[in-house]
Amino acid sequence: MVELPRYVKPQRKPNGRVFYYYERHRGTPRALPRVPLLAQPQDPLFWLRCDLCTMLDAEAAGDGWAWRWRAPSGRSYPLPSPREPDAFWAAIEAAITTDEAATNGGARTFVALIDLYRAHAAYLDLKPSSRSAYDRYLDQIAARWRSLPVQALTTIEAQAAIDAQQETPRAAEFFRMVLCRLIDFGIPRGFCETNVAEKTEKIRYKSEPYKPWPDWAFELFFEHARVGLHLPVYSAIYTGQRSVDVVPMVRPKRDAGAIELVARKTGANVFVPIHSDYRQVLDVTHVDHVRLHLREDGAAWALPAYRTAWQREMSFGQPITKTVDEAAAERAENPAKAAAMERLRHAGLVFHGFRKNAVNMLLEVGCTEAEVSSIVEMTEAMVRHYSKDVNKRRLAMSGMRKLEEGWANTRQNLFGGATSPILKNRA
Template sequence: MCSQRLKGLARVRKRPATGKTIYYCYAWRGGPLLRNDSGPIQPDDPALPAAHQEAHERRRNPNSTTMGGLITAYRASADFKLKAALTRREYDRYLDDLRSEFGNLSIGDLEAKETRVRFKAWRDAMSDRPRTADYAWSTLSRVLSFGKDRGILSVNIAERGGRLYRGNRRDKIWNSADINAFLAVAPRSLQLAMQLAIWTGQRKADLLKLKWSQCTIDVIRLRQGKTGARVAIPIAKQLRAELDLEPHVAETVLTTTRFKRPWTSDGFDTAWKLACKNAGIEDLTFHDLRGTAVTRLALAGCTAAEIGALTGHAMRDVDLILDAHYLGGRPELARRAIEKLEAV
């Protein structure tokens, strides 16, 4: 393959539902996707070397007078590099789309009201995937905001673009029946994942990376990948018992069911969805366990400061989270309030 001779080229192999393996070739790790009108350029395509060279030329001589140059400058900035690795990967996907679609737009174009109409049409073409459309628009706005902040643009025409996705997870709380139904059919590896989520309130990405070395007899210590917050989580007796049952067969606490290897995010999601299906659970996700943990703590009478100390949320955000996202426990809170009033 000609890709083997291209210095710095990064390749990612994918096998979509069609079963045919395709490659995503990037000019360098974290760099732009090399593509043409037919889609991602494959490793054996004669067009790959020229596209690779052109990308490196743009990197050496970024032209911030175009959208493509602005994207290159943004990727090279601390604004982008200091983001979490997962966030950068998500941004990369849409930055490549923006470069492909609008890379030749001039600074004048990027400040024109008419261009906002083009941007809206681009986003609305993804309206069948509203969350994707919103993320794409958010990425566009971030790039233009970077340009405005650096004095390249006088205005960000993507500000206040509105959202297409109207769903929320307000009532998406795992109740006791849901939890018990899942634990009754899920393999041991997923049972432990649920227990960790319920008792720590941490995100999936952080729990999948959790190492035994971060777990002492009574405390789990970790740095959250998304926020960088450091949290020390006391280990509840029930969680301690679950951890004591788990053999230390890998560096990470959570491992795949069959081969006892660290989970990939996609692999975990697939296994989790299958277990939910077997348990008859619909419209609940692993991420909803984070909200469930917050709600359980609130129902137990924990203060906002206590909840934030455990989950890593800023204290000022805890009440907002309960109000805006995790209202599933409010009826129970109201019931307990009346019980306390009656006891006076």
């Protein structure tokens, strides 16, 4: 359990979600109105806002309160009421920017380095999905060390920022990578002389590979999951695309020979010929709508809504995306579905596993890595990574076949003709 800063209190809502507030002098005559932090402890923004709250002043004014933020420079900035938390924190951010401009001038701070990086080809040439991922961690770095000169950062401080995300190792790893690259970018531009982040510990964790869905899993899913989730599963299997590309697919014309789209992750044009079985699925489910994947009410699925619905189905009977009472009611109403979804969860099966199904099936029928790569929009190196289990099975079957064929005419059996009594006495 993380130890919270002084005056920071959690509050659990009826739906189980926990929110955090800064409540200075709570329960005393000097108590100030509470300030919503709008962040969770695993987010660096949470700790920054906790620090910023220590620099708040508030005085009773008529029927309300007058709020101000005292900057480290000694300047004071008026703020709106925290009853409107978005406007409240936006005003503090604006005050920080104003104060930094007045105090630091041309100081080589992290915020200045990030602005320079975002205007450079090193950032602009990243793929859109990569830029989006970088932005998340650049914002975290700016939130934590905004006005700190890059040269002043220590390895200890960098390690503390990484350790704050240890509950999510992959996020911690990405944070460390972005921080290292950002500081590397700043070295030849005079922001610092060495990269202290490179001396931090590398994140060690075992990544669980995505699992292809076995036959029994499809049987359970199609029997128990809501029907509106089914067609995207067929599309994922027959096209091998990611959910971000599958869910918003445009319905192909009846005489179309292929599914065509632009992959959101890579920006590449994708051309997937329509398998005859998939065409039958498209014909049976045809509706006059521009979009292919529709909810039960006939409206098109939005990706966030589909993911939410998927998660609710996969967690059926469990208080993961619902309250304890709602989960208990689901189990009581449909225990068979609850048991089926529990089995799928315990098997570690997710939507992205369909992509591995597609890769495996193409490889099993003898497709080359280049052919698989062109269909599922995946690098040949990643196809090889996905295909390790398939290749092992193919090699094992090929090896056993060669063993049988190679010795068929030269040896009575693998033991030179000798036979154990346990076989001689069998009919």
